[in-house]
Amino acid sequence: MVFISQNVSPGIVIFRKDFIEYLIRQEYEVYVFAIDFSLETRAIVKSMGAIPIDYTLSKVGTNPFIDLRDTWRLSRQLKKIAPDVVFSFFVKPSIYGTISARLAGVSRCISMLEGLGYIHTPARNGFSLKKRVLQRIHGFLVSVAYAFADVVLFLNSDDPVDLTKKAFLNQSKLQVLGPIGLNLERYPYRAVDLKKPIRFIFIARLLAEKGVFEYLEAARLVKEQHPSSEFLMLGGLDPDNPGALSKQQLDEVIQEGVVIYPGHVSNVPEWIADSHVFVLPSYYREGFPRSTQEAMAIGRAVITTDVPGCKETVEDGVNGFIVPPFNAQVLAEKMLYLIEHPKEIQRMGDEGHRMAVEQFDVQKINRVLAKIVLGEEV
Secondary structure (H helix, E strand, O other): EEEEOOOOOOOOOOOOOHHHHHHHOOOOOOOEOOOOOOHHHHHHHHHOOOOEOOOOOOOOOOOOOHHHHHHHHHHHHHHHHHHEEOOOOOOOOHHHHHHHHOOOOOEEEEEEEEEOOHOOOOOOEEHHHHHHHHHHHHHHHHHHHHOOOOOEEEOOOHHHHHHHHOOOOOOEEEEEEEOEEEEEOOOOOOOOOOOOOOOEEEOOEEEEOOOHHHHHHHHHHHHHHOOOEEEEEOOOOOOOOEOOOHHHHHHHHHHHHOOOOOOOOOHHHHHHHHOOOEEOOOOOOOOOOOOOHHHHHHOEEEEEOOOOOHHOOOOOOOOOEEEEEHHHHHHHHHHHHHOOOOOHHHHHHHHHHHHHHHHHEEEEEEEEEHHHHOOOOO
């Protein structure tokens, strides 16, 4: 079996690690294709029991001749391995990996789209002309590529509906998997400490579409009424992205005392456990946000937005709140409510943990995913 990812981290060593190890325990031989192996990540993949393979694919390039060249080269690599199944995921690999697999004569091809991504993410004033053009190109490409797939997987029910508006898709091939899931042992439940100042935590790349500016604006509004409240941010800067929080802006909000920013951390579950409420005010076209699943497993209330992917994680008023995107005022109101009703933080966190145990257990999900990928009845 072959996995075709775009990046090795988080694509393989985080998102697919448990599934790969599950298949290896079932005595499948697994090859892992990625475009950015390092010595360290290559060793991690080998330690999982899989075989790492380099290949070439332009992550963001739009030159069709380069993409065609890379597709042909990938098909030659696959032909040498002659796998029974190819499982391709992320936007470009799900297209070109599927085409390459069919060119190589692979008998079963599975594509997975984990969120529609940047080009399907609207700004406050809707879609730019560039994004509308890119959506049409994407629609054409998936119409061609997914015709060769046996199954096309999505993580939420909105994505296949919205993609079908831009593409010609065989509806019988489309399936909604739901969350990829977590190894719940790595995210054990931790009761909140309501004696400490209420701390909100944001975990995402520090990009506009992830809601970082709404989070900061809401933090300012809340601290005007509750100065002791705390706002933590975990996530990297992206200086090449024009919509990202800049280093200067980050330094300013740290100096103002608006947020706590510890920089790069490796023990994310500990930071979640030391917080009270998880906040993801994203308007990005998520698939099914992993960070929210992690927070729910640990037992944290969630505030997130009414957008595809995010809204699937919260039952409004049960394990958290759903707020409109782009609206820092409403976000701040929900934060204030939880500060002023701390027992709700405990209740909602406990409900989130219960939902996580029922819905996010990767051991259960892997068995379902394996049957889909391998062509067995679910």
